[in-house]
Amino acid sequence: MYKKYPFFAVIPLAIASTAVTSISQCLAKLPPLIPRETLFGNPERTNPQLSPDGKYLSYIAPNKNNVLQVWVRTVGKKDDQILTTDKKRGIRSYFWTYNSGELVYLQDADGDEKFHLYVANIKSKQVRDLTPFKGVNAELIAADRKFPNEILVGLNIKDPRKHDAYRINLSTDKSTLEMVNPGTVEQTVADPQMKIRAVIATIANGGKTLSVRETVNQPWKTVRSWGPDDEGSAVNFSDDGKTLYIESSDHANATRLLSLNIATGKESVVAQDQQYDIGGVLVHPLTRKIQAVSFYKDKLAWQILDKSIAPDFQAIAKVHRGEFRIVARDLADKTWLVGYNTDDGPVYYYVYDRASKKSQLLFNSRPKLENLSLAKKQPISYKSRDGLTIHGYLTTPVGIPSQNLPAVILVHGGPWSRDTWGYDPLAQWLANRGYAVLQVNFRGSTGYGKQFLNAGNREWAGKMHNDLIDGVNWIVQQGIANPKKVAIMGGSYGGYATLVGVTFTPDVFAAGVSIVGPSNLLTLFSSIPPYWESERARFYHRVGNLEKEADFLKSRSPLFFVDRIKAPLLIGQGANDPRVKQAESEQIVTAMRQANKPVEYILYTDEGHGFARPANRLHFYAKAEEFLGKYLGGRVEPIGNIQGHSGVIK
Numbered sequence: 001m002y003k004k005y006p007f008f009a010v011i012p013l014a015i016a017s018t019a020v021t022s023i024s025q026c027l028a029k030l031p032p033l034i035p036r037e038t039l040f041g042n043p044e045r046t047n048p049q050l051s052p053d054g055k056y057l058s059y060i061a062p063n064k065n066n067v068l069q070v071w072v073r074t075v076g077k078k079d080d081q082i083l084t085t086d087k088k089r090g091i092r093s094y095f096w097t098y099n100s101g102e103l104v105y106l107q108d109a110d111g112d113e114k115f116h117l118y119v120a121n122i123k124s125k126q127v128r129d130l131t132p133f134k135g136v137n138a139e140l141i142a143a144d145r146k147f148p149n150e151i152l153v154g155l156n157i158k159d160p161r162k163h164d165a166y167r168i169n170l171s172t173d174k175s176t177l178e179m180v181n182p183g184t185v186e187q188t189v190a191d192p193q194m195k196i197r198a199v200i201a202t203i204a205n206g207g208k209t210l211s212v213r214e215t216v217n218q219p220w221k222t223v224r225s226w227g228p229d230d231e232g233s234a235v236n237f238s239d240d241g242k243t244l245y246i247e248s249s250d251h252a253n254a255t256r257l258l259s260l261n262i263a264t265g266k267e268s269v270v271a272q273d274q275q276y277d278i279g280g281v282l283v284h285p286l287t288r289k290i291q292a293v294s295f296y297k298d299k300l301a302w303q304i305l306d307k308s309i310a311p312d313f314q315a316i317a318k319v320h321r322g323e324f325r326i327v328a329r330d331l332a333d334k335t336w337l338v339g340y341n342t343d344d345g346p347v348y349y350y351v352y353d354r355a356s357k358k359s360q361l362l363f364n365s366r367p368k369l370e371n372l373s374l375a376k377k378q379p380i381s382y383k384s385r386d387g388l389t390i391h392g393y394l395t396t397p398v399g400i401p402s403q404n405l406p407a408v409i410l411v412h413g414g415p416w417s418r419d420t421w422g423y424d425p426l427a428q429w430l431a432n433r434g435y436a437v438l439q440v441n442f443r444g445s446t447g448y449g450k451q452f453l454n455a456g457n458r459e460w461a462g463k464m465h466n467d468l469i470d471g472v473n474w475i476v477q478q479g480i481a482n483p484k485k486v487a488i489m490g491g492s493y494g495g496y497a498t499l500v501g502v503t504f505t506p507d508v509f510a511a512g513v514s515i516v517g518p519s520n521l522l523t524l525f526s527s528i529p530p531y532w533e534s535e536r537a538r539f540y541h542r543v544g545n546l547e548k549e550a551d552f553l554k555s556r557s558p559l560f561f562v563d564r565i566k567a568p569l570l571i572g573q574g575a576n577d578p579r580v581k582q583a584e585s586e587q588i589v590t591a592m593r594q595a596n597k598p599v600e601y602i603l604y605t606d607e608g609h610g611f612a613r614p615a616n617r618l619h620f621y622a623k624a625e626e627f628l629g630k631y632l633g634g635r636v637e638p639i640g641n642i643q644g645h646s647g648v649i650k
Helices: 013-028 035-038 306-315 425-432 450-454 465-477 493-504 521-526 530-542 550-555 560-563 582-594 614-632
Strands: 046-050 056-062 069-072 095-097 102-107 116-121 127-129 139-143 150-155 164-169 173-179 187-190 198-201 208-212 221-226 232-237 243-248 256-259 267-271 278-283 288-295 300-304 323-331 335-341 350-353 358-364 375-385 390-396 405-411 436-441 482-489 511-515 569-574 597-603 648-649
Touching: 035 300, 035 436, 035 614, 046 095, 046 232, 046 335, 056 095, 095 569, 102 450, 116 139, 139 187, 150 173, 164 521, 164 597, 187 232, 187 375, 198 232, 198 530, 208 232, 221 358, 232 278, 243 358, 256 278, 267 288, 278 614, 288 597, 300 306, 300 323, 306 350, 306 358, 375 425, 390 465, 390 482, 390 550, 405 425, 405 493, 405 614, 425 436, 425 614, 436 450, 465 493, 482 493, 493 511, 493 530, 493 560, 511 614, 521 530, 550 560, 560 582, 569 582, 597 614
Parallel strands: 405 436, 405 482, 482 511, 511 569, 569 597
Antiparallel strands: 046 056, 056 069, 095 102, 102 116, 116 127, 139 150, 150 164, 164 173, 187 198, 198 208, 208 221, 232 243, 243 256, 256 267, 278 288, 288 300, 323 335, 335 350, 350 358, 375 390, 390 436, 597 648
């Protein structure tokens, strides 16, 4: 049974008055209110990269219209210039090609995820659409220094359900079909000669197969398979093309890094941890040698495989506190860009010179955060009701005791992902407003091995939700949270968990905030993007089968339990979301209004699966802050006049 907590509305008047006075006195001792613009506005600069020849440094920063663009400077000079001309949405990811002075980036239209691949040239200042095909979703497959004028790209031109591989010539922009996808291939891997020689495909039971070929003229050979409860993917080929590095949980609990001999099929373990899955892989830019791997435990942990970089890692670790990652390096491997992630400040980027072992600060992502009283993000763990160890993170307000606070359970999306340590604008925002914030890596979260991952199978609105409720019980039992003032909030799966929270456990939460959360698993699986079709069997295995188990999926869908809702709900939705369609939010809003349940709904007409534009982020979180303040009692910054948002309050 869930532990039931009465709401503050039914507390006797004298007790309620005392509680309000206590909260007000407590909030008065908090540090100054941090403006939402500082937390949710665009970064000042972020995502620095080096061109392969080491001549240029690039980064993402807003232009005068506050739209994120790619900027470039010549290394050693201060000739920074804007390279791209995005008009509205802003650029978030880009990659240098090996064609001198050119980089590529992906961009969609208003969140529809129909990404086009663009190339920008430093000298000509021109930006060209390499994939000018209507309705197509582009995926970058490979680029290699030996073939600087070419890239391999996946495009679903012929069939929206599958990505065929195309070779695009960067000099002529011509695209040529390289490999036809039979419809099941989800990962395509090229060797150092830019030839596709490995593919991972899905199979009917929700598992996968790995097929390889020694040359493109030889037939495919399936060399291994994974069942639906195992994880497997490819990393890269060795420089001689004879070895394929893969990640696999087969014959182990946690995903390991393996080397696969293409000719013999023999596998060898390269790196592993008994409990935690492989995270990042650091590969030498010339030799393709795997030099280090990371495992994400409570925090990031590195395992060095190539001893030649051990002195570099030792030197880097001393430069700045927090986790570090190598975010870029030139082909000569003389210069690295290193990012340092902290929980109470911006990301700091340094230029590291390997010869001297010296580092120089490049910039940090958000200088306005530096002198603020930001909260620490503490790793925590507790036992679930059935004995699993559940890990997570706790953020509490600065300057006041962590006792009897209003609290927010902030649920990550995926659900096959996880929360990590480090700066989190949502957690900082909530803590600054006076809330304790608990982020739970419930069963089904990734990174903790396949037993923990598979414990979430068929447990949407079941044991996965129990883990969240056990988290509520834990934070209350610790004396940190006031049981009458706990809200649940999240996006995507976290939005679904919010809807589950207010329907399946209506006496636990005082309020809920759902962002692009599905309300009906039947309609969710009936409307997935066409290019996810190869993953359908895996969804069915992990969640439930639409064709065979409609009643089961209905029993896990919040839409059909609206009559149970007691807590007020705020819902935010992107009109162009291809994953969780607009109907997912609107059908539960309609049902709640017909049942006279308290709901507020905001539709953003130029967004998709989340809020990319800063004006929309600022608007939604302003409304969420007002909403939480009303029902939980935290501090509220006035909404003010937010220019340029597309939110329609329905």
